[in-house]
Amino acid sequence: MAALSIIHGDITKQKVDAIVNAANSSLLGGGGVDGAIHRAGGPAILAECVEIRNRQGGCKTGEAVITNAGRLPSKKVIHTVGPVWKDGTNNEEGLLYNCYVNSLHLAVEHALLSIAFPNISTGIYGYPKVSAANTAIRAVRDFTDSNFGKIKAIVFVCFDEENYELYTQILEPAS
Ligand code: AR6
Numbered sequence: 001m002a003a004l005s006i007i008h009g010d011i012t013k014q015k016v017d018a019i020v021n022a023a024n025s026s027l028l029g030g031g032g033v034d035g036a037i038h039r040a041g042g043p044a045i046l047a048e049c050v051e052i053r054n055r056q057g058g059c060k061t062g063e064a065v066i067t068n069a070g071r072l073p074s075k076k077v078i079h080t081v082g083p084v085w086k087d088g089t090n091n092e093e094g095l096l097y098n099c100y101v102n103s104l105h106l107a108v109e110h111a112l113l114s115i116a117f118p119n120i121s122t123g124i125y126g127y128p129k130v131s132a133a134n135t136a137i138r139a140v141r142d143f144t145d146s147n148f149g150k151i152k153a154i155v156f157v158c159f160d161e162e163n164y165e166l167y168t169q170i171l172e173p174a175s
Contacts, residue, residue, distance in 0.1 A: 002144045002151045004137075006171060007116075008164040011157040012040035015073040017112035018066075019157075020103050022120045023049075023079040025058045027065070032123045033159070037077060041070030045077055062098035064106050076112060078103045082121030085128065093135055096121055100139035107151060114153040119163045133166045 011019050011033060021037045024030050027049040029038045038046055048067035052059070059065050064080040080103050083095040099120050107115045117136065121127035140154055156171075158164035 002149075003153045004140065004144075004156070004171060005153070006156045006158060006164065006167045008158050008161070010036070010159065011116055011118050012036050012072055014116040014155065014157060016114040016116045016153065016155060017074065018076045018078050018103075018107050018110075018115045019069070019072065019074045020064075020115065020117045020120070021077050021079045022082050022118050022123070022125075023059065025060060025081050027053045027058050027079060030124070033118045037072070041072045041077065044068055044070040045072075049079065062095040062102065064099065064102040066106050066110060074116070076110060078106050078115070080120065082125050082127065085121065085126040088131075092121075092127065093131070096127065096132060096135050097139045100136055101143050104140070104143045104147070104151060104154075108147065113151060114155070115151060116155040116157050118157055118159065122163060129163055129166055133163065133170055137167075137170055 022033050052065050059081050061081045064078050066078050069077045080099040082099050083092040122129050122132045156167050
């Protein structure tokens with residue numbers, strides 16, 4: 001079983017095999033965690049994003065692509081595109097679930113054993129944080145249940161206090 005942990009902090013500082021970026025379908029960068037990753041990692045990440053974009057036309061919502069990590073302490077960056085929250089009737093939940101599972105599959109394909117996730121879609125894309133946390137945890141647990149031992153460590157990196165409290169309550173209800 002992969003170890004699941006929660007950190008209150010900045011994903012660009014995580015020394016794991018792969019960090020996940022909450023990107024947009026253009027793969028050309030943006031604000032939030034996407035901006036932070038490109039700023040800290042430098043231009044090599046964007047250069048590879050542009051190559052992918054030229055090859056396959058960006059990344060669809062719920063899907064994931066992988067690049068180098070530039071100057072970041074991780075080995076790779078997995079870019080996934082979360083859904084924009086509308087009202088919950090546009091398969092937002094299924095698409096968010098897919099972001100986590102597809103990122104994990106990509107990590108396994110690249111023999112990456114540890115992975116850190118931000119709270120995808122819960123910033124600029126406006127996904128309600130409680131629902132997003134429950135979906136993220138369900139997706140990760142479903143994946144680890146059916147892919148035993150393929151990933152050793154999964155970290156939820158919560159940047160804002162509200163998400164940190166939420167994940168702690170869901171994953172460590174006794175504390
Ligand atoms: N480390 C970890 N988490 C962070 C960091 C950080 N350095 N900075 C912000 N967060 P958002 P989205 C958290 O808006 O909602 C971009 O412009 C933040 O507190 O980054 O998926 C993209 O290009 C929040 O909980 O991503 C897209 O256009 C979480 O990251 C769009 O935003 C996600 O917030 C994607 O929107």
